[in-house]
Structure formats: structure tokens, C-alpha cells
Amino acid sequence: MPLDRTACDELDRSADRLDGFDALRARFAPGAPGALYFDANSIGPMPHDAPERMRRVLDEGWRLARRRGWNDFDWLEQPRSLGAAIAPVLGAGPDDVLVADSTSVNLYKLLRTALAARAPRKVIVVERDVFPSNRYVAEGIAQAGMATLRLIDRPDDLAAALAPGDVAVVSLSHVDYRSSERLDMSVLSAQIRAGGALSLWDLSHSVGAVAIHLQADGADLATGCGYKYLSGGPGAPSFIYLNPRLRETVNSRLRETAWPALCGWMGHADTFAFEPGYRPAPDVSQFQVGTPPVLANAAFSAAAEIWRDVDAAALTARHRSLTDTLIALLDEHCEGFGLHLASSRDHARRGGHVALRFEGAAALAQALVAAGVVLSARKPDSLRFGVHPLTTTHGDLHEAVQRLQTVLQTAAWREPRFAGASV
Numbered sequence: 001m002p003l004d005r006t007a008c009d010e011l012d013r014s015a016d017r018l019d020g021f022d023a024l025r026a027r028f029a030p031g032a033p034g035a036l037y038f039d040a041n042s043i044g045p046m047p048h049d050a051p052e053r054m055r056r057v058l059d060e061g062w063r064l065a066r067r068r069g070w071n072d073f074d075w076l077e078q079p080r081s082l083g084a085a086i087a088p089v090l091g092a093g094p095d096d097v098l099v100a101d102s103t104s105v106n107l108y109k110l111l112r113t114a115l116a117a118r119a120p121r122k123v124i125v126v127e128r129d130v131f132p133s134n135r136y137v138a139e140g141i142a143q144a145g146m147a148t149l150r151l152i153d154r155p156d157d158l159a160a161a162l163a164p165g166d167v168a169v170v171s172l173s174h175v176d177y178r179s180s181e182r183l184d185m186s187v188l189s190a191q192i193r194a195g196g197a198l199s200l201w202d203l204s205h206s207v208g209a210v211a212i213h214l215q216a217d218g219a220d221l222a223t224g225c226g227y228k229y230l231s232g233g234p235g236a237p238s239f240i241y242l243n244p245r246l247r248e249t250v251n252s253r254l255r256e257t258a259w260p261a262l263c264g265w266m267g268h269a270d271t272f273a274f275e276p277g278y279r280p281a282p283d284v285s286q287f288q289v290g291t292p293p294v295l296a297n298a299a300f301s302a303a304a305e306i307w308r309d310v311d312a313a314a315l316t317a318r319h320r321s322l323t324d325t326l327i328a329l330l331d332e333h334c335e336g337f338g339l340h341l342a343s344s345r346d347h348a349r350r351g352g353h354v355a356l357r358f359e360g361a362a363a364l365a366q367a368l369v370a371a372g373v374v375l376s377a378r379k380p381d382s383l384r385f386g387v388h389p390l391t392t393t394h395g396d397l398h399e400a401v402q403r404l405q406t407v408l409q410t411a412a413w414r415e416p417r418f419a420g421a422s423v
């Protein structure tokens with residue numbers, strides 16, 4: 001049966017009524033009129049009440065309460081309470097997640113923690129072609145003499161990389177930012193642990209798109225972006241996860257030989273004791289360094305309250321239905337134009353976005369933006385449809401593929417105004 005508009009609308013109605021997704025979608029603000037948004041892999045959509053929450057911090061907190069804001073509001077608890085709110089979609093315990101700093105900074109903290117926990121092992125294994133920060137941060141640690149890098153091309157190379165028995169940590173992207181290839185967290189975490197190393201997962205392109213099972217899958221350490229599918233707002237803080245299984249190991253190492261990578265007062269075991277010496281907090285709080293970004297956390301709190309109400313299994317089911325529909329629509333309407341599916345057809349091996357390959361990807365992305373379909377391109381030829389499971393509808397996908405088909409049929413993307421553009 002062809003997936004016409006009626007069939008897509010019917011999928012929306014049945015799925016939404018069943019799992020309450022219509023109510024969840026209503027908690028987000030609409031975007032620009034006429035624009036269909038598929039860039040949640042860059043910045044997720046805005047919850048309705050994010051501006052009001054920020055306004056309250058400015059007005060009631062800053063203008064009126066001033067210093068008392070710290071006492072009268074929950075500003076200091078937010079790194080933990082926001083972490084607890086997103087923990088269910090991470091498959092983590094509520095006490096095992098902290099919201100703080102950026103993903104790049106958290107990668108640094110976690111790599112250093114792993115090196116301390118697995119000393120004297122000194123090797124960091126990282127993917128050669130990973131998102132730049134993930135590699136650069138590891139390179140910087142090696143440059144400072146604190147580790148040695150071992151680059152791998154693909155997870156298949158892991159066995160050989162682990163074989164010498166000197167690896168402290170393997171840093172992996174759960175989902176590739178270009179192809180959307182999703183790795184098997186359970187299998188790889190087990191393999192890494194068997195090799196005596198810790199696994200560090202970057203969840204930037206899966207968190208908030210599909211349910212993650214950090215604890216059940218045996219992941220050791222994790223981080224990821226708060227501003228992508230999680231919808232925490234532009235520049236929202238990242239999160240950090242420490243498997244509770246590791247708490248004792250990490251803490252005994254910290255006592256014996258090493259301290260956290262960044263020792264700030266907010267990561268102290270007793271922040272307001274103002275002790276002369278540093279003592280790390282015994283849990284994930286040790287990853288907090290300084291004062292939390294209260295305004296950013298106010299925006300993040302709007303999304304966090306939505307995530308608290310999301311059923312993780314239903315989230316995955318809805319993302320699967322949406323992205324399967326997108327692929328079926330592309331098969332049906334966009335054959336023969338040189339557009340190729342770059343992601344897997346198996347949902348378990350896809351992350352948040354559906355990736356396509358197209359020789360003029362950057363120009364096509366610009367032409368689509370002009371046609372009201374907002375998505376992104378990555379060099380050299382990757383086109384990314386970031387599907388947000390709480391706000392995208394099957395009807396949106398149908399409309400977007402119609403517009404894509406028109407742009408391809410009319411070759412509008414070849415117009416000079418779209419040449420040399422970057423999205």
C-alpha cells in the first residue's frame with residue numbers, strides 16, 4: 001500500500017493516541033511557520049515554557065532575590081535534579097547522572113577519570129574518523145604526556161587494539177554523526193571490559209532520539225549533548241554518567257593516587273565546609289567543577305520535565321515508526337536522482353537521524369531550506385534528516401519528501417544561489 005498523506009496522518013493518530021505523544025508534542029512551541037524541521041541533531045525544538053522559566057530566573061531570581069536566589073530557588077540542586085530527570089531515557093539510575101559543562105569538557109574529565117582508574121595502563125583508544133572534539137580532547141591529553149593514543153578505523157579493530165593489555169579506556173561514539181550508524185553498546189562494552197579497559201560512550205546522536213540502556217548494557221562512562229535531541233536549548237550543558245559499579249574503584253584510586261581531572265569547590269565532598277584541602281565527592285557529583293549555569297539550566301529544566309514523562313520503550317517505537325516511514329517515502333518518491341540511503345535499514349543500527357548520500361549535498365540542503373525543509377549537510381556528501389520523536393509527525397515526513405521530490409525533479413538545487421553554500 002502506498003504511504004499517501006492519509007496513511008501518514010492515520011499513523012500519527014493511532015500512535016499518538018496510544019502513547020500520549022500528542023500531549024507531549026503540545027508541550028513544545030511551534031517553529032517558524034511553514035518550515036518543517038529536521039535538524040534536531042543540531043538543535044532540538046524549544047519547549048513552550050522554556051522562555052517563561054528563564055524570565056522567572058531573571059526577574060524573580062536575579063532582579064528581586066539577587067544573592068538570596070541561591071537559597072530561595074533550586075539552583076544548586078539542578079545539576080543533580082536535571083540529571084535525575086533525564087536518567088530514564090539513558091537507562092541510568094537517578095543518582096548516576098550529572099548535568100554540567102559541555103560535552104568536550106566532559107570527555108576530558110571522563111578520559112582522565114578512566115586513566116586514573118586503570119593506571120598504570122596509559123592507552124586511550126579512539127576512532128580515527130570520529131567527531132573532531134572526541135579525537136582532539138584525547139590528542140590533547142596525550143600531548144600533555146598523560147596518555148598514548150591508539151587510533152582505530154572501525155570497532156572490528158577493537159580486538160587487536162586491546163590485545164597488548166595496556167588500554168585504559170576506549171572512547172566510542174554511540175552513533176556516527178554522518179552515517180548515523182549505531183554501535184552495539186552491550187557487545188562492545190563487554191568486549192572492552194574483558195580487555196581490562198573502561199568504555200566511554202558519546203551519546204550525542206542517540207540521546208533523546210531512542211532509549212539508551214547504559215546500566216543494562218554495561219557502559220562504564222558516558223556523556224552527550226544537552227542541546228540536540230534533548231532540547232535543552234542552544235549551548236545547553238551536557239551530562240555525565242558514571243556506572244555505580246565503578247564508584248568504589250574510582251574513589252579508591254582518587255584516595256590513593258589521583259584526583260579528578262578538574263578539582264573545583266562544587267565537586268568537593270562538602271562544598272560549603274570550605275575545607276582547606278580537596279576531597280572529591282564520592283559519586284557523580286565529583287564531576288561538577290564550578291557554579292552551575294543557572295539561566296541555561298532554567299531552559300534545560302523545561303525539557304527535563306518533559307523527558308521525565310516519556311516512556312523510554314514508546315520513544316524508541318515512535319522513532320522507529322517515523323524513520324521507517326521516512327525511508328519508505330524516500331524509496332517511493334526519490335529513486336533515480338542520485339540520492340542514496342547511507343544509514344542502515346535496521347532501526348537498531350540507526351541513531352537519531354537518517355543519513356543520505358548525494359553528490360551535491362550542501363546545495364541540496366540549501367535548496368531544501370529555501371523550500372521550507374530544514375536539514376543539514378556534512379562534508380563531503382552527507383545529508384542528515386534529524387527526526388525528533390516528540391515533535392516530528394508522519395505527516396511532516398510526507399510533506400517533506402514531497403518537497404524534496406519537487407526540488408530533485410526541477411533540479412532547483414542546481415541554481416547558482418545554492419552553490420558553495422554550507423548548512
Ligand SMILES: *Cc1c(COP(=O)(O)O)cnc(C)c1O
Nearest residue numbers: 102103104131133177202204225
Ligand atoms: C555535537 C557533538 C559534540 C559537541 O560537543 P560540544 O562540547 O557540545 O561542542 C561532541 N561530540 C559529538 C559526537 C557530537 O555529535
